[in-house]
Amino acid sequence: MIQVKNVTKDFTIYKKDSGFKGAVKGLFVRKKEIIKAVNDISFEIKKGEIIGYIGANGAGKSTTIKMMTGVLTPSSGEITVSGLIPHENRIENAKHIGVVFGQRTQLWWDLPLEETFTILKEIYNVPDDAYKERLDYLVNLLDIQAFIKQPVRTLSLGQRMRADLAAAMLHSPDILYLDEPTIGLDVLVKEKIRFAIKDLNEKYKVTVILTTHDMSDIQELATRIMIIEKGVIIYDGSKEDINKRFGNNRMLELKIENLSETLLQEVSVMCHKKDKKSIVIHEDVVLRITFNQDRLAVADILGFVMSQCKVLDFKLRDQDIEDIAKRLYAGGIHEEVV
């Protein structure tokens, strides 16, 4: 359904020195710098998939989505969506896609929601009966009835986001692009949005490409995960396989009576001997050790620590996407890839 082949997007930025002097200087001499927001990425998406597309701010997520939707023209490479090249056939492409950018609405600020929907009906040329059926479905699914007569500017963020999603799906597109759809929302609204996305995917086989920083979105929705870092896709696969790729890490949390510096040192040395990348940190009386379980066994750590002091409590946790994301956002997951 979607093919992305060796796509690169360059942005030219002009560097200016800081301060007023720099600004004046910038008027005459500008240092040109080319940034590859997206660097030679390739992937394919099949109908009905829900892609969780994650990466730190500025990693290239939005740029990828904007190229797929036709807003941006790739600097090189090829994109086809349902057989069309999006930036060359914007209008045709737009008929088959729905887009929600969480940070800015596509609704008309001053119009009541209901009127917005009737405008969209005309813009997308939706036949009367199909429109009615679809609207009923979406109004129910997203619980919109209560505020459908209000001008968009009076809606709360949660209401507006539901309205945006409904507006994006009114013309029954096959593909839905969601750029941070749950940003800033409370838990209940998040739940509603997720439920709606799932329902659209199950009932209508809508293909969803979702970017988010909320790992629970990914956990609940995604059938496949793509991770982009500095413009390069560093992971593309299932939720389950992600641990294989990023090291089979676990975290052991120990609550210890009289946690001393020397003990900390000893544990650290012991862990590093077997797993060079293990991380030992402490917070008050809690010791946190992140390690690769292929190299370091839980029993070894526990045995060692328990021989040295009294352990009051302990917790063992598998690394989840959240942890991977954290390491990713902190930078440098690249080097860790095994």
Added chain:
Amino acid sequence: MRYLRIYKIFLKQYLKTLMEYRSDFLIGMLSFFIVQSSNLIFLTLIFKRIPNLNGWTFEEVLFIYGFSQIPRGLDHLFTDNLWLLANEYVRSGSFDKYLLRPINPLFHLIAERFQPDAFGEMIVGLSIFGYAYHLLNLSFTGIQWLLLIIAVLSGSLIYTSIKLAAGSIALWTKRSQHVLFIIYQLSDFASYPLTIFSTFVRMILLIVVPFAFVAFVPASVFLDKPYIPLGILTGAIVAFVMWFISYNFIWKRGLQVYESTGN
């Protein structure tokens, strides 16, 4: 046909919101009347001292002035959103949405806004035009009225094309409000006889930013003092060429290089 229907819906919705911001609308109208009347007072004062301006009488200058406001108002009425393109749409990223809908993005952009303030310009323009028409004892034939309509439409298209070109620069630079403002200011020259300006200014208004064809060239034809031969036809050709260049080489090129904004 479908575009016409969409336009009607936009217009209807726009008028509805207008009712919500009624005072804003009234102030807008009022400010135009004030600007226009100060211009008129200025003209009257000048002609009290100098009854003849480079071969143009007060009545003729009034005729040109009134004429110039009609295409200006017509363009202003329909394409005011080009100012927002220049000023904020690209910078804020809200321009994205025009590229995500299955209709021509320029049509979408323009249809979204309707500027009734422009009625101020058109009413003033028509009144002055009518007054001068009366003072000059003109009586147009049917064909002349038809030519007049063509001239007004060409003039509007010239305005729109120039605004589109200047506004589209924002697709490269994120913001082109100042460029648009300066160029639009040049149109003030178009309200007066071109012959009073230096050759340099004349060349600019004829060739670079052809505001001369908006009012002066056609008006000179109707006043029987044609500045160039076949003024109306030339004006129409200039309008189409300007539109063609602005739409295909500036706006459409701009869409290709449009960089959007980060979130």
